[in-house]
Amino acid sequence: MRYARIPDQAVQRLAMYLRAVLVLQDRGIWHVSSKDLAGQVGVNDWQVRKDFSYFGELGTPGVGYDLRKLQRDIRRILRLDKKRSAILVGVGNLGKAILAYGGFARYGLRIMAAFDNDPQKVGKVVNGIRIQDVSMLKRIASGKVSLAILAIPAASAQEVVDCLVDAGIKGILSFAPCPLKVPKKVRVVGIDIAMHLATMPYYLSSD
């Protein structure tokens, strides 16, 4: 079932709660108070309770939240309760780091194909995935894949994004340091490393 529209900030926090829940479960912990969970994520406990109210999770006074139920609930609301595949475009150092990273599985996410425009890379196998030519992007079975990670320079980003949208990709995580134009139905999250670093000096108290 689909829930009432949840604010983007809350969706991001829900993912952070899920991450914290997984970390706690790894430590063999089965229950957590909103206060402890808030501490893990760096928010106030009233924020935790408000966010959980989106899916009616109330916890048990004195016992707190059952982490197994919490994980199940958050996965359901974030639609991570089924396995999902993503593709990677751009297999430079960043792309290689992403292919080598094992952290996607815990969210039920899997990178099932990688693409690059460098003939030197096409055909090579990185972490068990054979790199295909970007021209093959058209062939993506949009029914099977809805997510893409973009690890390419700004220059070719929009062209590749248009191609991904045509192929039926609905969510794009982009490391290209530029704005991208997509139809309303497509979600883009941009991670511009230099720009993120550039937001920090504002907070430097002493200089």
Added chain:
Amino acid sequence: MRYARIPDQAVQRLAMYLRAVLVLQDRGIWHVSSKDLAGQVGVNDWQVRKDFSYFGELGTPGVGYDLRKLQRDIRRILRLDKKRSAILVGVGNLGKAILAYGGFARYGLRIMAAFDNDPQKVGKVVNGIRIQDVSMLKRIASGKVSLAILAIPAASAQEVVDCLVDAGIKGILSFAPCPLKVPKKVRVVGIDIAMHLATMPYYLSSD
């Protein structure tokens, strides 16, 4: 001079405006309307005018904003009007990608040192920077460096962060997929690639 506290979301948008301004200037454009700038960044033009009101930038009716003045103003408010150095901890694939990336300079940012705990890497030179042992983090001249980029696994992240805080680092951009505890005076921006991707299925309209 310091300005009134600006909301985090606005600080992030100001960095996006700055990026857009730089792109427009690269194209030889010298004036832009709030509408066109909004389109570049993907916000409404009233949002642009509201954000610019934080530093009293009003633009000229019919002419729009002078991009040179806008760039200067945004750099000043984001405290990017002086060159700043950052260090990198973790020189795996992601760290290498960061060292190879030329996009920091446009914000006046420079990675001036890199650290790793792998004896195989220490002493090697990547993109003109000699990799030092993490034990050398203590020696950072905190007066010269206030920013750090963390490209290491979760396991060792908190330990390294404590070390960075002791060394006087005030801003940390972390790719470690875990929450980090820091004193209030230290700013941490976390980029957890898998978690960011995990927020996307919620927005997938059709499945």
